[in-house]
Amino acid sequence: MTDTTVSPDAPPGTDEKRGGARRKLLIGLLLGGLFLGGLAAGAVAYFGPARLIEAFNGQAPAASEGEAAEPSAPGTAETEGSGQSSVFLMEDHIVNLVSAEGPSTRYVRVRLAIVYDPALTPIGTLQERKPHLRDAFLGFLSQLTERDLEGSYGLTMLREELLRRARAVTGDRGVREVLITDLVIQ
Known part of the structure; x- marks a missing residue:
C-alpha cells in the first residue's frame, strides 16, 4: 500500500x-x-x-506538372536546372473510353512527358523503346472508363500505373515520373 x-x-x-x-x-x-x-x-x-x-531529408521535391519544362519537339530531352532530371515528351495518345452501356462515342486524348535520370536511363534508351512505351500506355489507356479518370484520385492512379509500365518497358529505375501534360475527354 x-x-x-x-x-x-x-x-x-x-x-x-x-x-x-x-x-x-x-x-x-x-x-x-x-x-x-x-x-x-x-x-x-x-x-x-x-x-x-x-x-x-531536405531534398527538393520532384518537378510537378506545372514546373516541367516543355521541349519544342516530341521525343527530345531537356535538362532541368539541377542537371539530374530530363524530360522526354511523348506524342498524343487517343483512345476510346470503355462504356458499360455498349459502344462508346467518348474518347480521351492524353499527352505525356517522362521525367528520367539521364545517368540511369540514357535518352537513346527512351528513343529506342518509344514504340514499346506507346504500346504499353495505349494498352492500359484503352481499358479506362470515364469514371476511372474522375477527380484527383483518378489522375494519381493513372500516373502511377503509367509510371509502373514505363519502368517495366525501360527495364530500370531511371524513369522517375510520368507527367500528364494534357488531358481531354470528349
Missing part, C-alpha cells in the same frame, strides 16, 4: 481532484496524439510517401 498523508486542514476530496486532473491530462494527451497521427496519415495520403521523405 502507498503511504499517503492528507493534512487535516485540506478540504475533503482533494486527493480525488488531483487524480481527476491526471486523468484529464492523460485523455488530452491521448486525443492530441490521435489528432497528430491522423494529420500525419492525411499528409501521407495527400502528398505521397516519397514526397514526404524527400521533404524530411
Whole structure:
C-alpha cells in the first residue's frame, strides 16, 4: 500500500481532484496524439510517401506538372536546372473510353512527358523503346472508363500505373515520373 498523508486542514476530496486532473491530462494527451497521427496519415495520403521523405531529408521535391519544362519537339530531352532530371515528351495518345452501356462515342486524348535520370536511363534508351512505351500506355489507356479518370484520385492512379509500365518497358529505375501534360475527354 502507498503511504499517503492528507493534512487535516485540506478540504475533503482533494486527493480525488488531483487524480481527476491526471486523468484529464492523460485523455488530452491521448486525443492530441490521435489528432497528430491522423494529420500525419492525411499528409501521407495527400502528398505521397516519397514526397514526404524527400521533404524530411531536405531534398527538393520532384518537378510537378506545372514546373516541367516543355521541349519544342516530341521525343527530345531537356535538362532541368539541377542537371539530374530530363524530360522526354511523348506524342498524343487517343483512345476510346470503355462504356458499360455498349459502344462508346467518348474518347480521351492524353499527352505525356517522362521525367528520367539521364545517368540511369540514357535518352537513346527512351528513343529506342518509344514504340514499346506507346504500346504499353495505349494498352492500359484503352481499358479506362470515364469514371476511372474522375477527380484527383483518378489522375494519381493513372500516373502511377503509367509510371509502373514505363519502368517495366525501360527495364530500370531511371524513369522517375510520368507527367500528364494534357488531358481531354470528349
